[in-house]
Structure formats: C-alpha cells, structure tokens
Amino acid sequence: MLKEKGESEQNYRDINVGTIQKFLAPGPFLAGLTRSTIQKLSTSIGLLGFQKKPHNLFACIRHHTTLAATGAVYGPQNPFLDPVIETSWWDFMPGIVKLLFGFFPSIMAWRNLRARARVAAAFKEYFANNGHVEASSLVKTMFEVNTTYGFELAEIAKMEIATCLALLSTSAIATFWTIFHLYANPIALADGRHDILAAIVGEKRNADGKLVRTVDLSLIKEKCPVLYSTFQETLRYHSSVISAKLVLEDMVLADQHYLKKGSTLMIPGPVVHSDTSIWGANANQFDHKRFMRNRVDTSAPNASAFRAFGGGATMCPGRYLSSNVIPALAAMIILQFDIAPISGRWVMPTTTKADIWNALPKPDYDIKVAVTPRKEAENVEWKFHWGISEEGHELSL
Numbered sequence: 118m119l120k121e122k123g124e125s126e127q128n129y130r131d132i133n134v135g136t137i138q139k140f141l142a143p144g145p146f147l148a149g150l151t152r153s154t155i156q157k158l159s160t161s162i163g164l165l166g167f168q169k170k171p172h173n174l175f176a177c178i179r180h181h182t183t184l185a186a187t188g189a190v191y192g193p194q195n196p197f198l199d200p201v202i203e204t205s206w207w208d209f210m211p212g213i214v215k216l217l218f219g220f221f222p223s224i225m226a227w228r229n230l231r232a233r234a235r236v237a238a239a240f241k242e243y244f245a246n247n248g249h250v251e252a253s254s255l256v257k258t259m260f261e262v263n264t265t266y267g268f269e270l271a272e273i274a275k276m277e278i279a280t281c282l283a284l285l286s287t288s289a290i291a292t293f294w295t296i297f298h299l300y301a302n303p304i305a306l307a308d309g310r311h312d313i314l315a316a317i318v319g320e321k322r323n324a325d326g327k328l329v330r331t332v333d334l335s336l337i338k339e340k341c342p343v344l345y346s347t348f349q350e351t352l353r354y355h356s357s358v359i360s361a362k363l364v365l366e367d368m369v370l371a372d373q374h375y376l377k378k379g380s381t382l383m384i385p386g387p388v389v390h391s392d393t394s395i396w397g398a399n400a401n402q403f404d405h406k407r408f409m410r411n412r413v414d415t416s417a418p419n420a421s422a423f424r425a426f427g428g429g430a431t432m433c434p435g436r437y438l439s440s441n442v443i444p445a446l447a448a449m450i451i452l453q454f455d456i457a458p459i460s461g462r463w464v465m466p467t468t469t470k471a472d473i474w475n476a477l478p479k480p481d482y483d484i485k486v487a488v489t490p491r492k493e494a495e496n497v498e499w500k501f502h503w504g505i506s507e508e509g510h511e512l513s514l
C-alpha cells in the first residue's frame with residue numbers, strides 16, 4: 118500500500134513512531150493517560166484483598182495491568198475486555214520468537230498465529246464499529262495517519278498488534294518484579310510503606326470514624342525516593358535488553374574501540390548493568406536504595422549506564438508512562454495489602470524460558486500468594502489521585 122502511494126516505509130515509520138513519541142512525552146495527554154490507567158487499576162486492585170482464594174501473582178498482575186492499559190488507550194470498546202482476546206494475546210506472545218526465526222512458522226507457530234489472527238479480527242471489528250472514536254487521542258491520531266496513508270481496516274487492525282506489543286510486553290513483568298522485591302525483603306517493604314507517607318495530601322475521619330487518607334501518586338518520583346529507587350533498581354537488575362545500533366560514521370570510542378561505518382553495534386544491557394566499575398562492588402546484588410539521590414555511601418549512578426529503556430533516537434517513548442504507573446501501582450498495593458507466598462518463603466523464580474526478544478524476562482513459573490488487607494491499616498480507607506489541576510483541585514482518578 119505504501120508503495121502504491123509512493124511513500125517510503127521509513128517516512129511512514131517516522132510519522133507513526135513520532136505520533137507515539139509526541140503523545141507519550143510529558144504533558145497533558147500523558148497525565149490523562151496515566152490518570153486513566155491508574156484509575157482502572159485502583160478500582161480492580163482494590164478488590165483483591167477481599168477474595169479468599171490464593172492468587173498467581175504474575176498472572177494476577179498481568180491481567181489487571183493488561184485491562185487497565187488497554188482500557189485507557191482503546192476506550193470503552195477495548196477489544197481486551199473480551200476474555201477470549203485477552204487470552205489470545207498471551208497465547209500469541211510466546212510465538213514471536215518462532216516468527217522471528219521464520220522456521221516454518223505455519224507449522225511451528227500455528228497456535229500463536231491463530232491467536233494473533235483472533236486479536237487482529239477483534240481490532241478490525243473495533244475500528245469498523247468506530248471504537249477509536251471513543252478512544253484516547255493517541256489511537257484516534259494513529260488511525261487518521263493510517264487511513265491517510267491508504268491502509269485498509271484489516272491492515273490497520275494488524276498494525277495495532279505492534280502497539281499492543283509495546284504497551285503490554287514489559288509492563289506486567291516490571292510490575293511483578295517490583296512487587297516481588299518489595300515483599301520479599303521486609304526492610305524494602307517497610308521503607309516503601311514509610312516512604313509513601315510523604316505523598317499523603319489529606320487526612321480526615323469519615324462518618325464511621327474511619328481515617329480517610331488521600332495519596333497523590335504523582336508525588337512519588339519527587340517525595341518517595343525509596344519506592345522510586347526500588348522500581349529503577351528492578352529495571353537495572355532484571356533488564357535483558359540488547360540494543361542494536363547502526364554505526365553511521367567511522368569513529369573511535371574511548372580512544373580504544375574502532376567502530377566502522379555501516380557495522381552494527383550491539384549493546385547488551387545486562388553487561389552494562391552488572392559492570393562493577395559503574396555500579397560498585399555490589400553490582401550483582403539487588404539494592405533497593407541504589408538509585409536514591411543524596412546517598413552518602415556511594416556516588417550517583419551514571420544515567421547513561423541505565424539501559425533499561427534503551428537509548429538514542431529509538432529510546433522507549435513509553436518510559437514516562439511506565440515510570441508513572443508502575444511505582445503508583447506498587448504504592449497502591451503495598452499500602453493496602455499484605456502478600457504472602459503460600460509456600461511460606463519468597464523464592465525468586467528463574468527466567469531461563471524468557472522470550473529473548475523482550476527487554477525484561479518474565480518469570481519461568483508463577484508464585485501462588487495469599488493477598489489480605491493490611492492489619493495495621495484496618496481502620497484506614499485509602500483514596501488515590503494523580504496531581505492537582507491548574508485551579509488547585511485534586512484530580513481524582
């Protein structure tokens with residue numbers, strides 16, 4: 118289709134990625150998308166502690182983050198509201214590696230392809246029913262770009278798979294590991310819970326005498342250094358990203374590495390993230406306070422050595438959204454719930470079966486947990502919001 122219109126693929130890619138970058142950069146749209154995602158999470162997560170049965174931690178986080186993220190982006194007609202589509206999406210994902218290697222995909226990955234076809238068909242129906250008209254401006258704008266470029270509904274629907282991949286492939290994994298590290302280490306959990314007290318912006322008693330505490334989750338980055346550091350350390354510790362960059366000019370790096378124009382430079386994130394000359398002698402350990410500013414016992418980590426979101430022109434445009442939503446979700450969970458593994462001990466799952474293309478490795482197996490309302494907060498009702506309007510009103514979720 119692009120060729121028929123005489124457009125170059127590069128030009129189209131630049132416009133499409135440019136649209137995503139524009140919408141996901143700090144500004145009113147990002148704030149609205151963050152608020153909408155967190156509002157959905159707040160509602161669904163709030164009910165967790167009242168279900169008596171044990172939860173599979175990763176599956177549970179993945180389900181709630183998937184519905185919240187897609188709900189905020191795709192609006193009321195979100196195709197993922199259909200459990201068949203949600204399941205199909207996660208059935209498709211393990212097939213990506215088989216498709217990448219292209220080894221008889223129609224035989225080796227037929228189940229994954231069938232699942233992908235179901236998702237694409239659901240998106241075709243979504244666009245045919247004008248679902249995008251009620252969706253976020255990001256989806257509306259991307260639809261306009263795609264129709265301007267002459268794409269048919271079926272093609273637009275297929276391309277939505279790429280957007281879902283960016284939106285969904287890492288967020289649940291990052292949240293899972295953040296929650297794991299908070300609950301597996303009682304000190305990190307106590308630090309995190311104490312930290313969030315700084316983001317409480319209102320306290321009053323309701324008619325039943327219950328203390329109602331209002332938390333402004335937009336203050337986490339600024340006022341909750343331990344919680345935010347735990348999130349960043351989670352990305353540093355678990356990131357499996359390998360960036361590939363094309364060398365545009367002959368150059369010599371650090372007076373010793375000759376890079377030839379036209380060659381491909383691979384930057385393996387885990388190597389950079391475990392370099393003791395950058396991160397100190399404990400680079401291989403999880404230190405939930407590593408990214409705290411004003412630490413006196415160590416120098417601040419070098420920002421360019423933090424590769425979890427990649428770097429350069431293709432650096433992840435979703436980094437602001439993720440950095441808003443994941444710590445906020447962690448805050449809502451640790452304030453409201455105690456979480457204990459049914460096995461009695463937190464054991465970090467292995468990641469040997471993780472998808473090699475993904476920037477973060479998913480756990481090989483799930484952790485069965487009991488989620489109960491926090492005893493210490495029995496008489497507290499939590500209210501969450503994100504930011505203050507220009508008129509000075511709390512912006513409720």
Ligand code: HEM
Pocket residue numbers: 134137141283284285287288291352358360361424425426427428429430431432433434435436438439476477
């Ligand atoms: C913790 C969560 C996330 C992590 C760790 C992550 C990581 C990454 C990494 C490593 C890259 C490749 C960067 C490079 O080539 O240098 C990337 C690209 C990308 N990410 Fe994310 N990501 C996350 C969440 C998101 C979210 C929520 C979105 C969308 C809303 C998103 C959208 C994208 C897009 C569109 C690209 C491609 C950029 C391009 O090619 O120009 N990501 N991400």
